Amino acid sequence: MSNLESTLFNRSLTIERLFRATLSPSQHNTVSQFLKDAETEMRSHQIQIDKLRSQIALLENKKTNLSENIARYRSLLSPIHKLxxxxxxxxxxxxxxxxxxxxxxxxxxxxxxxxxxxxxxxxxxxxxxxxxxxxxxxxxxxxxxxxxxxxxxxxxxxxxxxxxxxxxxxxxxxxxxxxxxxxxxxxxxxxxxxxxxxxxxxxxxxxxxxxxxxxxxxxxxxxxxxxxxxxxxxxxxxxxxxxxxxxxxxxxxxxxxxxxxxxxxxxxxxxxxxxxxKKLEIVNAYEIDGLDLLSRCSNVEQITLERVSGMSEDGVEDEGDGEFSHIYHPISKITILAVEEDDVTCILKHSTLHELSSLEIQGADDDWDEWDASQEVIADFLHRSSCHLTTLALSKLPISDSQTISLLYLLPTLTTLSIEERTGDICTNQVFTSSFLNRLSSVTRMTTHPFLPELAHVKFTLHADELDIGVLSRALTARWVPDTQYALELGIACIQTIDIVFIEDEDEEYVENLWSSLGWMASAGARLTVSALDDCDE
The missing domain is CATH 3.80.10 (Leucine-rich repeat, LRR (right-handed beta-alpha superhelix))
Structure with a gap:
């Protein structure tokens, strides 16, 4: 046992004995000295503890700073800092x-x-x-x-x-x-x-x-x-x-x-x-107001008409204050956003547009179910204008397959065609029937007047219900004629872009089946897309 340990042991025994006796004056002095020694030693320990705490605090601060630096270094190495x-x-x-x-x-x-x-x-x-x-x-x-x-x-x-x-x-x-x-x-x-x-x-x-x-x-x-x-x-x-x-x-x-x-x-x-x-958009106007506004823009090239017609709010036709001015502007593109048939016929029955090359008509999934008047007005307009329409988009319209075929026969210069079926309560195809698809695929040397001879780009948005995938596939592959000489003999252009969208997002099986049937066209050079419409896209 060392001298220090011996001293502490003897001191401890002495204190234990004193707790069982009455202190004498000499013993009182001894205890007082023990107290002073203990207090001195405790102060020495506290000084050492404070020094160690100071070192710990310093190390903690250094650690915190290093953590911040590490985060900054890692941030600098993140991909966004490479931009x-x-x-x-x-x-x-x-x-x-x-x-x-x-x-x-x-x-x-x-x-x-x-x-x-x-x-x-x-x-x-x-x-x-x-x-x-x-x-x-x-x-x-x-x-x-x-x-x-x-x-x-x-x-x-x-x-x-x-x-x-x-x-x-x-x-x-x-x-x-x-x-x-x-x-x-x-x-x-x-x-x-x-x-x-x-x-x-x-x-x-x-x-x-x-x-x-x-x-x-x-x-x-x-x-x-x-x-x-x-x-x-x-x-x-x-x-x-x-x-x-x-x-x-x-x-x-x-x-x-x-x-x-x-x-x-x-x-x-x-x-x-x-x-x-050059670009005019008219929204929610009566026919007389919309055409009056359009007549002032004599050099307009693109127009968009949304809910512009001669029908008043109570459904009574607005006769206006006089005759409408007939439109002869150099318009190349028309977009019509319609909720009723009169919205479609408004501009077309009061215009002759020789330079028109693009026509887009968007309908709505409402109670509108008449198309006969629109068909007649469009036919008269095309005959009167003698325009070379190259782009046609028909979306959510109450048009049948036979009406679509008749309309497309009037457009021999059409290169781009987009058709979207109606949704809502209607879940079957009104346009993409076997009759329409068979007509699309009827390309032979014996055809005097080919159906859509210049067609090269199509986008079809359709229902999978009751759709014959085989007929659709044949209609598209029949127009794949990369051989220029053979295409001239048939009198048709080679299809270049195919975009097929199934309206219901649960039609993934149809997506896979159609892709397995047409995928080779993508490998051969066609731009092919087959997909199902997500709910957020509707």
């Missing part, structure tokens, strides 16, 4: 195509979110003015509380500053009938940058807003960059625009695209550069 700034900038552009400003509840616009991720992303975002050039603003009642309009104003100023000289894409949605005084600074800031406007959308705008002084100053600005203008009326009063003539957009030398919805301010005598318009 060049140009590629990352393109990704940002997709994320910031439409920057919606939601002040209440707060929803941060994408450019602000991206620029707050890290220093590199912030630097890229700030060096791309185009990310900040899109603003979708909805003015709502109740924003006067809590200074929400002030927040909107400062946010708009930030985007205007960071967009620098980039063309602006502005969407203004008015959910209030009157412009509140607190919204004026925001609108004034936007109007002051109107020479940079490239696309302007005025949604649900009431007359009182457009007549406001803050908009009136637009007429004094030359909007040289504006290429697309769009307006819609919120329907507070159907006749509110009758005595209003818009002169705000008369000086727009680049304006070529126009969309008018719900009898807005741009279709009642508006002072616009009508002859510049």
């Amino acid at each position: 060049p700034p140009e590629v990352l900038g393109n990704v940002f552009s997709f994320a910031c195509e439409e920057n919606s400003f939601h002040i209440h509840p707060v929803l941060t616009p994408p450019p602000l979110s991206l620029s707050s991720v890290c220093g590199r992303w912030r630097e890229i975002a700030l060096t791309m003015p185009s990310l900040w050039s899109s603003m979708n603003i909805r003015f709502q009642r109740g924003w006067t509380k809590g200074g929400l309009y002030r927040q909107l104003y400062h946010l708009v100023l930030l985007f205007l500053d960071r967009s620098k000289s980039s063309p602006l894409d502005i969407v203004l949605n008015f959910k209030c009938r009157l412009i509140h005084a607190d919204a004026i600074p925001t609108l004034a800031a936007l109007v002051s940058h109107s020479p940079r406007w490239q696309r302007l959308v005025l949604e649900d705008i009431p007359e009182e807003c457009l007549r406001h002084e803050v908009f009136r100053t637009l007429g004094r600005h030359r909007m040289a960059m504006l290429t697309h203008l769009e307006s819609s009326h919120n329907g507070y009063d159907d006749t509110v625009w009758d005595d209003y003539q818009c002169h705000l957009f008369h000086d727009c030398p680049s304006l070529t695209s126009l969309k008018v919805a719900n009898s807005g301010p741009l279709d009642h005598g508006a002072n616009l550069p009508w002859r510049q318009i």
